[in-house]
Amino acid sequence: MGSDIYDPRFVKGVFDRCSDRYIAFSLICSFGFTERWRAQCVAAMPAPEGEGARGYDLMAGTGEVWPHLLKRFNDLGSITAVDISSGMHRRAMERLHAHRSHRIEFIEDDVLASDLPSESADFVISTFGMKTFNPGQHAQLVALIARVLKPGGVVSMIEASDPKGWWLRPLYLLHLKVVLPLIERIFLRGAQDFAMIGTYSTNFGSAIQIAAMLRDHGLEVEFSKYFFGCATGVAGRKIGPIGKTSA
Template sequence: MGDIYDPQFVKAVFDRCSDRYITFSLICSFGFTERWRKQCVAAMPALPGGGARGYDLMAGTGEVWPHLLKRFDDVGAITAVDISSGMHRRAMERLHAHRAHRIEFIEDDVLASDLPPESADFVISTFGLKTFNPEQHARLAALLARVLKPGGVFSMIEASDPKGWWLRPLYLLHLKVVLPLIERTLLRGAQDFAMIGTYSTNFGNAAEIAAMLRAHGLEVKFTKYFFGCATGVAGRKIAPMVEPSAK
């Protein structure tokens, strides 16, 4: 196996499992992924005004969009950025055809994308952080600080390693043993879904990326969900103070 954080490796994994990703994720997380997406949206500070435009980074199947558009029904547009065209294609075919006029897709490595500075009122990301290593997280933090408008908001969530929780051994057993077993026996896959467990335990939690975002001057709140089985960061890019004009 090569570098599991190499963009082309990540793309190949998610392209191969895109057909069954939605069902597998929902069933094997016992519905928690859907709950956590909803909580990620709820954690996002209020959007600045109507017609907001923003990015869903590592957008995958776009399963967060219904929650986002329910809470903020006046969102003007969502630009989904993902390295896997397979994931997005399946998302639009199966879930989001009626939202197509509000969704733009960019197939690209997020960290190599040329997103314009101060172009986003919001940034959201669900379950994509684990596919980056620490150096890539630092680049993502810089990207977020660059693309958000002053006053713009963000929220991101990721499955995490619940260190300190007394049921952690069972959680890790589920990720590292049960999920690969399900894939081998029922899905006859190429161990792609098993990578989810590897990425999640390697990721740890979102505390490190929270610190990176704060270093770029962003206002950040770090949150644990369900005993730390998921962690998230949410906040805003602080608008500069406007000096009162001299009389």
């Protein structure tokens, strides 16, 4: 492949083209696990402090985590969704969340290039967006999260991962690398954009390196595996300057 698959322009093109079919393809081809994992990501997030919490959904995609967030934390003040793909955001607002639009703002931008204010977020969440970054970009992402969270702010992220050590891993990789592209070619007549999801996921590995980076930035986080490591996540809280969360 001649293109840099982690170049923001490449990523935007992939997800703009995927956007109209992304929700159905993701749900069906993951056998419903992506929806379950989004709910588990929200469940793993510590409760933001105070009422009217405001925060960011990074690499927000179609916003499928928003109903889970607003159900668990019904007093949230607002969610600011940041995503590079205008197609994914359009799909989110048209298909899922038009009636919640007064509580959801949107920034169309490369997350790593966004000028988000320091200590502006009570929470940060991200579901299935980390895989579109390479290790150097992960370091930038973690630094961004540590910067925008208020002391006491919370974070939870989840990503499809490579379940190394699981005895059914070969079948899982076959599903990602062979079955999904075949479905796309036969039924969707796509440009193999959905096949990139499998490539990104296996390249990503797991969120354990993200957990380590967050700890290096002073956050207290826990790493979790879901369904034998087919997804991994990290969740925790930013600690204040004297070792206590802010009031």
